[in-house]
Amino acid sequence: MKNTLTVALAQQSFGVDRDKNLADSIAFIHAAKQQGADLVLLPELHLGPYFCQSESTDFFDLAEPIPGPSCETLGALAGQLNIVIVATLFEKRAPGLYHNTAVVFDRDGSMAGKYRKMHIPDDPGFYEKFYFTPGDLGFTPIATSLGKVGILVCWDQWYPEAARLMAMAGAELLLYPTAIGWSPDDDADEKQRQLDAWITIQRAHAVANGLPVLSCNRMGFEPDPSGHSSGIQFWGNSFVTGPQGELLCSAGSDESKLLIVAIDRARTESVRRIWPFLRDRRIDAFDGLVKRYLD
Numbered sequence: 001m002k003n004t005l006t007v008a009l010a011q012q013s014f015g016v017d018r019d020k021n022l023a024d025s026i027a028f029i030h031a032a033k034q035q036g037a038d039l040v041l042l043p044e045l046h047l048g049p050y051f052c053q054s055e056s057t058d059f060f061d062l063a064e065p066i067p068g069p070s071c072e073t074l075g076a077l078a079g080q081l082n083i084v085i086v087a088t089l090f091e092k093r094a095p096g097l098y099h100n101t102a103v104v105f106d107r108d109g110s111m112a113g114k115y116r117k118m119h120i121p122d123d124p125g126f127y128e129k130f131y132f133t134p135g136d137l138g139f140t141p142i143a144t145s146l147g148k149v150g151i152l153v154c155w156d157q158w159y160p161e162a163a164r165l166m167a168m169a170g171a172e173l174l175l176y177p178t179a180i181g182w183s184p185d186d187d188a189d190e191k192q193r194q195l196d197a198w199i200t201i202q203r204a205h206a207v208a209n210g211l212p213v214l215s216c217n218r219m220g221f222e223p224d225p226s227g228h229s230s231g232i233q234f235w236g237n238s239f240v241t242g243p244q245g246e247l248l249c250s251a252g253s254d255e256s257k258l259l260i261v262a263i264d265r266a267r268t269e270s271v272r273r274i275w276p277f278l279r280d281r282r283i284d285a286f287d288g289l290v291k292r293y294l295d
Helices: 018-034 057-062 069-081 154-158 160-168 188-209 266-274
Strands: 004-011 039-041 084-094 097-105 111-116 142-144 147-151 173-178 213-217 219-222 232-235 239-241 247-250 257-264
Touching: 004 018, 004 213, 004 239, 018 039, 018 069, 018 257, 069 084, 069 097, 084 147, 084 173, 097 147, 111 142, 147 160, 154 173, 154 188, 160 173, 160 188, 173 188, 188 213, 188 239, 239 257, 247 257, 257 266
Parallel strands: 004 039, 039 084, 147 173, 173 213
Antiparallel strands: 004 257, 084 097, 097 111, 142 147, 213 239, 219 232, 239 247
16 A cells, blocks of 8 residues: 555536536546546536436436446546546436435446445435435445545535444545535625535544545536526535644635645554544443434
């Protein structure tokens, strides 16, 4: 294993042209490789606009099987460039059964594994429960030639239990492909509170588990295809933290940008020695965590 792992995050905006979106992602992947990246993370559902702003059965036509055409393209690219690629696809598993699925392609072009999004939101502008069945693969890290990566998708990022279970199962990195943004109707103070909370919770996952965290968000304004709302301004701000929550790199809210940063793999062991949170967990007193609420 390499002592230093170079990772890349491709913060992008997306339009209705699927081929262009894919081409833009591929261009970022090539650029990442040219800059020495071992792994590249793409935003959630990077092949098109965020269609979950409204409910329409027509959007199910966007789904594809896994493996399928996009897997063939990205897997071949991973093998050609000798790089790990993490992508998120709208998976058609069976008629009427769909998932929001992250797929990991290893450096030899093989599909190392997949993760189906576990937490599915249902909020104004984020009507994902209409489209996605909750994941059934559990919180299981995916083994790659670079080590074990814990993939969690967007809404999963708010749940400390998900990050903890990935860490307990041996994840060496936590990766969050994301599609989150502001309503244009929110005032500036509310927007700042939301963004600060989003950054804080993920930095906290790094601290609590002593692991680096990679969070790659989409950016740019996307209108509501139904016209019933003001659309979403995806806020970008992709970032990478070290195992103490320290920011290693970050992007702004309104820029397509490739983030590249080197991660010292030995720091996880070092940090966990001085902050032994896993050692001191009171697992004998945590029974309540498997309940919805303690009445």
